[in-house]
Amino acid sequence: MKIFTPILFVCLLLIACQAGDAQQQETTVDKTLTEDSLKQVTPLPTTDWIQLAKKKGFDVQYIMGNFDPAKHPDFVLVDAKYADRQGLYLHKETYNAFLEMYKAAKEDGIKLIIRSATRNFNYQKGIWEAKWNGRRKIENNKDASKAYPEPEARALKILEYSSMPGTSRHHWGTDFDLNAFTNEYFEKGEGLKIYEWLKQNASSYGFCQPYSPKGSERPHGYNEEKWHWSYLPLAQPLTALAGNELKDNMIQGFDGAETAKKIGVVEKYILGIYKDCRPD
Ligand SMILES: [Zn+2]
Numbered sequence: 001m002k003i004f005t006p007i008l009f010v011c012l013l014l015i016a017c018q019a020g021d022a023q024q025q026e027t028t029v030d031k032t033l034t035e036d037s038l039k040q041v042t043p044l045p046t047t048d049w050i051q052l053a054k055k056k057g058f059d060v061q062y063i064m065g066n067f068d069p070a071k072h073p074d075f076v077l078v079d080a081k082y083a084d085r086q087g088l089y090l091h092k093e094t095y096n097a098f099l100e101m102y103k104a105a106k107e108d109g110i111k112l113i114i115r116s117a118t119r120n121f122n123y124q125k126g127i128w129e130a131k132w133n134g135r136r137k138i139e140n141n142k143d144a145s146k147a148y149p150e151p152e153a154r155a156l157k158i159l160e161y162s163s164m165p166g167t168s169r170h171h172w173g174t175d176f177d178l179n180a181f182t183n184e185y186f187e188k189g190e191g192l193k194i195y196e197w198l199k200q201n202a203s204s205y206g207f208c209q210p211y212s213p214k215g216s217e218r219p220h221g222y223n224e225e226k227w228h229w230s231y232l233p234l235a236q237p238l239t240a241l242a243g244n245e246l247k248d249n250m251i252q253g254f255d256g257a258e259t260a261k262k263i264g265v266v267e268k269y270i271l272g273i274y275k276d277c278r279p280d
Helices: 004-041 047-055 092-107 121-132 151-158 189-205 232-245 257-263 265-270
Strands: 075-077 089-091 114-116 175-178 228-231
Touching: 047 232, 075 092, 089 092, 092 175, 092 189, 092 228, 092 232, 121 151, 151 257, 228 232, 232 265, 257 265
Parallel strands: none
Antiparallel strands: 075 089, 114 175, 175 228
């Protein structure tokens, strides 16, 4: 027994080392698999969301805003008394939910004003190209075409707050901007009261703030927008459908579109939303 003990010890040691090697290898393989599957699987929604989207009549052309909301049977004109101007449209289900929320807010002394609602592809193309070509200044009154001559850097700069045509949630009739376009407005006084109310109550009416603060929870996508709210019963199936069927190479038809694939706009910007607004 005594003679065998050292041999047994060496054998055990060898087995342990090999097991360690195998574990090491397994860890490496697993990591690769996880990264790959994250790329492919995370954006993929459940088939239930896709089915729901199709039942609602949504398709890729709808997602990309290739329709006129004024002529779409599911869209309604927003009464100007809820907005800062005439001529805004929302999907009728979004609008009905908004009216319920508006009423409840009013009873609590909060006045909600829609500042922007549905913007189709052509409308967004107007905004994007004006910024791309410097006709409309970006923050600090900068001309993006001069400040960022390199296309990808320029696109990323504009993408801090504006969507590429074809990738905006404003195409969907599910999203609107409320009261003011700066986070500062919602951080004090009347704005803070409005934001606190929305944080407390909007979810009861189906609304969610997709562009929450950027950080470890939301590493990609647009900067925080306290004014932008989304109607989840429609937006979740639409997000799911976009994750499954919309590809970066379909994003085209405007100046700077060639940067879409390199940036990965579908994954980073369409799917880069606050976790509670996601379809999974
Ligand atoms: Zn918005």
